[in-house]
Amino acid sequence: MSSVSVSTAPSPALAGQAGALVTAGKFFRLGAEGEKVFLRGVSYGPFRPNSRGEEFPEDARIATDLAQIRQMGFDTVRIYTPPSEVILTEALKLGLRLIVGIAWTDHVDFLRSKSQQETILEDVRFVATRLRDHPAVAAFLVGNEIEKTLVRWMGPSKVQHFLEKLIDAGRECAPNQLFSYATYPSTEYLIPRNADFLAMNVYLEDRENFARYLQRLHHLAGNKPLVITEFGLDTATHGAAAQAETFAWFEEECRCAAVAGTVWFSYTDEWFRGGQDVTEWRFGIVDAGRQSRLQVSSSRFAVHGSRLEDSQPGTENREQRTENRELISVIVCTYNGGATLRACLESLQRLRHPNYEVLVIDDGSTEDIDSIVRPFVAVRYVHQDHAGLSVARNRGMKAARGSILAYTDDDCIMDEDWLGYIAAGFDDPKWVACGGPNIPPAPRNNVEAVVAAAPGAPAHVMLNDSEAEHLPGCNLAIRKSALEAIHGFREHYRTAGDDVDVCWRLREAGGHLRFIPGAMVWHHRRRTLKAYFGQQRGYGHAEALLMKDHPEKFGLRGGARWRGSIYGDSTPAEDLAEGSIFHGPLGNGLFQGIYQHSRRCSLDWFSGVLWIPLVVVTALAGWWFLANFLLALTFAATLCYRFSLPRPPHPLSWRDDLTLLALCWRQPVTREWARLRGMMKLGAFPSCHPTFKEVFEPSLTGMISIPLTGCSFWSDEGVGREELLKAAEPILHQNPSQDGWQRLDLENRKSRHLTLGLLTVTEYHGGNRRLTRASYHVRTPLWLAVSLPLVVMLLIASLLMLVTMTLPHSLDWLIDLVWRLGYPLILLWLFFHVLLRIRRGILAAAEKCGLKPCIHEGGAPLQS
Structure with missing residues (x-):
């Protein structure tokens, strides 16, 4: 020792x-x-x-x-x-x-x-x-x-x-x-x-x-x-x-x-x-x-x-x-960003990395940017006539002395270890670009708090846990040699889209983009609604430019078709829908999580601008019911969009929540309209068209489990769910669920939309004492769970109508009684008949493996 x-x-x-x-x-x-x-x-x-x-x-x-x-x-x-x-x-x-x-x-x-x-x-x-x-x-x-x-x-x-x-x-x-x-x-x-x-x-x-x-x-x-x-x-x-x-x-x-x-x-x-x-x-x-x-x-x-x-x-x-002491050139491009530039430069002064320089590229601002930069003696100031963001970034590339170019925005505040993590991210030559999260700081007013929670913020797109398909330009470091090899940023991207284009071209040239969680920056969101919608219009126009240069990366409606998942839209903890979690066979997987996550919803077709001409046409035609129905679908799509967003990073009042809901309605309209205008102006059209299944089928199944009947069993000999499941297989004529995505242990899957099966759990009460619970479930999509009872009732009603047409009128009172009470009683009889057979099967399986039926009160097992 x-x-x-x-x-x-x-x-x-x-x-x-x-x-x-x-x-x-x-x-x-x-x-x-x-x-x-x-x-x-x-x-x-x-x-x-x-x-x-x-x-x-x-x-x-x-x-x-x-x-x-x-x-x-x-x-x-x-x-x-x-x-x-x-x-x-x-x-x-x-x-x-x-x-x-x-x-x-x-x-x-x-x-x-x-x-x-x-x-x-x-x-x-x-x-x-x-x-x-x-x-x-x-x-x-x-x-x-x-x-x-x-x-x-x-x-x-x-x-x-x-x-x-x-x-x-x-x-x-x-x-x-x-x-x-x-x-x-x-x-x-x-x-x-x-x-x-x-x-x-x-x-x-x-x-x-x-x-x-x-x-x-x-x-x-x-x-x-x-x-x-x-x-x-x-x-x-x-x-x-x-x-x-x-x-x-x-x-x-x-x-x-x-x-x-x-x-x-x-x-x-x-x-x-x-x-x-x-x-x-x-x-x-x-x-x-x-x-x-x-x-x-x-x-x-x-x-x-x-x-x-x-x-x-x-x-x-x-x-x-990780010992990487190459000179890093931090390039801040600004256009009338005096309100936040000073705080940005102050944060750059506090960086702990031992070897870096800072350049401010002034893209022809009408504000006095020079007077803001002058007190920072170590910062190099470069002025150019107003030519757009990409021209400014290329100007910074040419003026930089470092081998790594770290781009950020004038409304960002850098963590003091930002460059340290960035430098460590280039430890392998295959990584040609690195970036980290951009996080909204404490809001300066209520509007900024709402905008920080609203959709449309800069987000990463991840191919896997380490490699990115896209890194936002507010936190993007690129090897200078790799950027020069693709001839820098394309200069027709004046306000946005330049980072998406350069990331796609770096990947096409064989490079890899790395996400570094520790390389974080604070990124102020827009502080007014006018500025927010101006940003969204800029993003929409940039998507039209990107479509012109990369038509194969856009779908039918003009949205980018990413290979990876969008980081920042939502974390897996935001959506625990039935069927979206990998539990492993019998729920025993060592690593269980959501490995495929998406916000797609069939109602997405009723966001954006598509619904507007449909409502106008139906209203002009006098089809008011259909017009109101389309408006209701639009509202449902907005709610779907709102509740798919992650929780707001800062507390919101109920008025702010209503404002956020309004932004979720208007943001897709603003952005898509700007994109469509740009497409018509530029003659840009997507060359990649999705299949019917991709358009109309949601990415998540939206399955729900409906419990039908349940039992509890007690054992003093250490018998648990594994023994019960083994005994229940031949009795209930079911097989173990093998794909790991189902919530059920045993299932009898007649179709992709309807699964019958058994779900179990064992509670451990010290020593060999076990309490095992078993529940029989129907697993089905929500739409089927709602519509199936209605369909059954309609079928029974049709049958009774047929009987009514064939019987003599003297029996009308009997027919009326059957009409009112018959089909509910038939449904109840069928339901309880099935439940009784299932319950008998579960009890028989429990008896076979030595489990004793019990009730459970206040956490204490009691034998019946």
Whole structure:
């Protein structure tokens, strides 16, 4: 055993500001304008209850444990239950931040009972109220790893909604604290939309796979920080040497990938779970006797350049790859952008990269741009007659001395590590361009808050988790040699579209575009509605120009046909529709998520300008019913568009929400009309026409599951859902669902639009005690679920009408009675007859595998 390395004592400033964390785009800061903070944490517990019944060691052990954690260079501790007063006192004294878990009964179907949900909400409120504004508390986690088959059973969207209720309840009691939920790869889609950051527990022992998965997690996080709240290696299986090596590359990969915080699992081997000590696994960096297994360096990490200040074991090759000190030329093109240019240049002064220059290209502004630039002595000012954005960018390319050209806009504010991450992104010659997220800062007025939430903002288009098809020009770095090889920007793109054109041409020349999550800039959205619609008209005209140059990349209606998915329109957490999540066969997939995501909807045809001439023609023809029906479809399309957008980055009032809805109605009209005018003026037409199926069939199936009947079964011998499913296959004449996208375990798929099947889940109640639930479902599209009963009733009504025409009139009273009551009774009889047969089959399967029927009250299984 080796001794623990000792670092200097924590600074008083850190101890006093331990909990003053705020989110700032992809990172944490100490206050809105404070320094950037990367959390370096370790998990602590859960332990066997102490003499006071707390799930922590005795007070003396707590003090020595936390002191040892601080000595090892950690500044954050994750605990799984609310802290005792001793932990709060010691953490504050040592300058340790606490990530506090709020434990509740998440191993059972908690959505079945309203009273249980209220109890959980009260637990969250109590803990949040008790610890509100405590300087040692950095964040709360309102849950941890709800089991994957249990989430599938309850419904992912319902579980997500409940977690959001927990966060809202906690935030009401502690408005200045950060909140999230710790998910894991088996439910990576389960991300509360109101969480302050993405908390993910990940155990990937291969370095390259882990690095790739971090890229995916950044897309799941969207514009929020990513925190790895659990990562570790079992020394009982792999040994202490493998743990030391894994610990080194884990922290290095997380820093290189702009992960905002890490938590190593765990501090000690001492681990108490499910009412007993866990001894078969040993994840601790110290053993149960607090003897260290590895030397944990206390050196701090440099945030600039994604590099470590001090070399760690196994990092030498990565150091050589990321050490990129080429001169980078930052080029800011402006046209009457004096209102935001000064803040842009001030942020460029704060960049930490050691080797860069700044050029301001003034495209013939009528404002006095020179007087704004003059105080910044290190900035080169170049003036040209007004010729458009592309000419200005080419002028910057020719004047630049650097080998990498980093383009940005005059209304952007750069993160201080922007160029460091950009430089590290060019570690492979195949990457000819790099860029990162552009995130709206705090709005300057209500209109800007609405515009930040409105559609049409600059967005990335991703081919996969790392490679992009398009990077917006406000955050676009290109190798100068690659840009010169394609002869720069095309100069007929005067206001927009130049970045799309140059990205497509770089890819056609064999280059690859890289997305760097840490290379973020703050990008102000338009501050007036007039400016916003002017921007959308510019985008529409630019699309016509792009269609002229790239007709093969546009579809029937003139919209660009991207190969990849649009980053920024929505994150996978925004849409948990039935059938969109890959659960794996029987719901047991280790990595479950939404791998194909799209906002397409059949109602898209009734947005834009197409509906306007249709309404006018039908109204002039006097077909008022049809005209009103088309208007209703237009309103439905607007609602579909509005609710497909991600949650607004800033809170909106109800008036602002109405304004946003109006923008969702008008924005497609404005943009499409500008595009059509440009197409007619330029003679631009798309050469790629979609098929009938692509036009009229939505990308997502919109399937829903309708439960028909359910049963619960109890076992003291460890029998669960796997045994029940095996026994039910021959009895119910169904087969296991194999494609992994279905919610059902067993299914009898008669057609693509109708599936009958069984869904199961097993709750674990300690030891071998199991409670298994089974529910028979019909899975069908929403439109079919609504129309099928109507069709059946119409068929029965037609049959009764036929009978009426053939029977004598003396039996009219009987016919009338059958007409009024017959078909509902027939439907009910058929329904209950089918349910009875299904229930008998499930009970027979349970009896075959040794499960006993039971009822479930208040979470306690009771045999019937």
